[in-house]
Amino acid sequence: MHAIELPSYLEQSPEVRERFDRLKQRPVRLEVKGLSKEFETPHGTVTALKDISFKTHKREFVCVIGASGCGKSTLIRLLAGLETPTRGDVFLDGQVVRGPGPDRGMVFQGYTLFPWRTVKRNVMFGLEMGGRGRMPAEEEAMQWIELVGLTKFADSYPHQLSGGMKQRVAIARALANQPRILLMDEPFGALDAQTRAKMQAYLMEIWKNIDITILFITHDLDEAVYLADRILVLKAHPGEVQELIEVPVPQPRSPEQFLSPEFLATKKRLEELIHPPQPDEANGDHLNMVRMVSVNDDVESVF
Amino acid sequence: MQWFAARKQLSSRPRLILAIMSFVLPILTWSLVSYVPWLWHPKVEITEPGDVSYFKDGLLVDKDVFVNEAARVSEAGGAMPEGRPANPIYLPAPHEVVTAFYTAFTTEPKRRNEKWLHESLWSSIQVIFWGFLISSVFGVPLGILAGTYDFFSRLTEPFVEFFRYLPAPAFGALAVAILGIYQAPKIAIIFIGTFFQQVLIIANTTRKLDPSLLEAAQTLGAKNHALLFRVVVPGILPDLYKDMRILLGWAWTYLIVAELIGTSSGITWFITQQARYKNFDNVFAAIMMIGIIGLTIDMLLARLGRNLFPWQRAGARA
Numbered sequence: 001m002h003a004i005e006l007p008s009y010l011e012q013s014p015e016v017r018e019r020f021d022r023l024k025q026r027p028v029r030l031e032v033k034g035l036s037k038e039f040e041t042p043h044g045t046v047t048a049l050k051d052i053s054f055k056t057h058k059r060e061f062v063c064v065i066g067a068s069g070c071g072k073s074t075l076i077r078l079l080a081g082l083e084t085p086t087r088g089d090v091f092l093d094g095q096v097v098r099g100p101g102p103d104r105g106m107v108f109q110g111y112t113l114f115p116w117r118t119v120k121r122n123v124m125f126g127l128e129m130g131g132r133g134r135m136p137a138e139e140e141a142m143q144w145i146e147l148v149g150l151t152k153f154a155d156s157y158p159h160q161l162s163g164g165m166k167q168r169v170a171i172a173r174a175l176a177n178q179p180r181i182l183l184m185d186e187p188f189g190a191l192d193a194q195t196r197a198k199m200q201a202y203l204m205e206i207w208k209n210i211d212i213t214i215l216f217i218t219h220d221l222d223e224a225v226y227l228a229d230r231i232l233v234l235k236a237h238p239g240e241v242q243e244l245i246e247v248p249v250p251q252p253r254s255p256e257q258f259l260s261p262e263f264l265a266t267k268k269r270l271e272e273l274i275h276p277p278q279p280d281e282a283n284g285d286h287l288n289m290v291r292m293v294s295v296n297d298d299v300e301s302v303f
Numbered sequence: 304m305q306w307f308a309a310r311k312q313l314s315s316r317p318r319l320i321l322a323i324m325s326f327v328l329p330i331l332t333w334s335l336v337s338y339v340p341w342l343w344h345p346k347v348e349i350t351e352p353g354d355v356s357y358f359k360d361g362l363l364v365d366k367d368v369f370v371n372e373a374a375r376v377s378e379a380g381g382a383m384p385e386g387r388p389a390n391p392i393y394l395p396a397p398h399e400v401v402t403a404f405y406t407a408f409t410t411e412p413k414r415r416n417e418k419w420l421h422e423s424l425w426s427s428i429q430v431i432f433w434g435f436l437i438s439s440v441f442g443v444p445l446g447i448l449a450g451t452y453d454f455f456s457r458l459t460e461p462f463v464e465f466f467r468y469l470p471a472p473a474f475g476a477l478a479v480a481i482l483g484i485y486q487a488p489k490i491a492i493i494f495i496g497t498f499f500q501q502v503l504i505i506a507n508t509t510r511k512l513d514p515s516l517l518e519a520a521q522t523l524g525a526k527n528h529a530l531l532f533r534v535v536v537p538g539i540l541p542d543l544y545k546d547m548r549i550l551l552g553w554a555w556t557y558l559i560v561a562e563l564i565g566t567s568s569g570i571t572w573f574i575t576q577q578a579r580y581k582n583f584d585n586v587f588a589a590i591m592m593i594g595i596i597g598l599t600i601d602m603l604l605a606r607l608g609r610n611l612f613p614w615q616r617a618g619a620r621a
Contacts, residue, residue: 080522081522082522100518102522102523102524104522105522105523106518106519108515110515112516112518114516114537116538116614117537125525125533126524128533129524129533130524157613157614158614173523183522
């Protein structure tokens, strides 16, 4: 197991503690109160989320993490208004939200760019919906496109872009509406490791410079610890809040911190929460291998 | 080179050769049957009647009739009839049909009130055009609405599903009774044949639109009619266009039945008339003209489609 002695993930340096104190003084941007979601299926009622409550402060970066099937996506869809909660409410700046709206921008894993619109016109979509005229919308869109470094591709169609570029367009499109919170549903899940690392750095850069609160869903533990101020850990069946972790890794973050003791300690804690040790036989999830190579084989053992 | 690899595309040269062969092979078969005297040729064309009283120059008789008559004449010691193997009149040789492509247009109609071939063709194209247009004016919006809103889907589709099993030609007599005997009932048959399929096909195409695009649009502030006109409609346009091409092909298949209703008209009238005069070369030419016009229109529309929708992935359909 861990040969190195790690500090507790609860231990915070004075600077980090002081930062969290200040963070909690900020106004509450998003508040979730007793949120539950049940689905009717032919096999009865399934509780996807049960009694979820938490708060997000202004310009905070919160990651939601949990084992598959814990209702992460249901949670973010409820926040976006794409689903209606069975019980409970979502408040944005103290106002109850109902239905989807441009005040909560969303970035999906599947990019969801409009294939018939160029990059520029994709970013203009929300502005046009907001009643902006074509000329000002175009001007504004170009600023956002420049911000994500895609000016050269403004007139390209989505199918001409790489996955990372598509996701940058999707982020620019969501930000162009100047939402109060940015909801991101495993946005980098489909990208290769290198592009993903680059995108994480871009996102941190955007977050630093824009008045935006981010709620970010992921199943990648490194990604969660690297990006988040706080991590909301969900438990599956039914989806419940298991713990809200204050990440002790100091801000601003950099890739060198991946091996710092605070980082590893937080990751270890997440590992324990999400993959609790359990006997393999219990879930029937194991192979039944026997040796099928002859004893006289040229390669006697792979080791 | 591998000629038979499952789900693998051949390189461009063999593909072109095979495409040409797909036309050459049937034409070759036809030519063989037409020009090689010992292949099929069940008839004898009389070149010299001899002493057979009813034989005339150019008459077609069955082979065994010719053999019997020849045997009878030779017994009686009369002048022997002569002839050469021939195919039945309903199978003209390729060159005759090719010539007919030209002569059919230049031959004057037998009666003064009858139409030239180009006038008949034009009349057929008009029937297709109006039938398809009227169907689309109602069918496309209804299909899109049914594909987008469950309300319209439930309100229309069960009935449409039932109605599309009623064969369009069955409405012929009714159409004549209501709309008279000229073009209107023919257009109505094309309409009935197209409309109900159109609603269902377009509703299905609309349902295939990625629902996450609608969700994304909603989180960007799109509502109701903006969702319909700014997301659904542009999103399905390329597939809608493809559907329309297929549906137009079906409309052509209803043409012949439609034109038999009331006073026979258009290309169908030409075909039946020429068959009556036993000008089967003209009949074949006219049938092929329908195919050529249909294929040409479809290829033009396909080419146009590639330019209309530049966001479609290039190379997906070569």
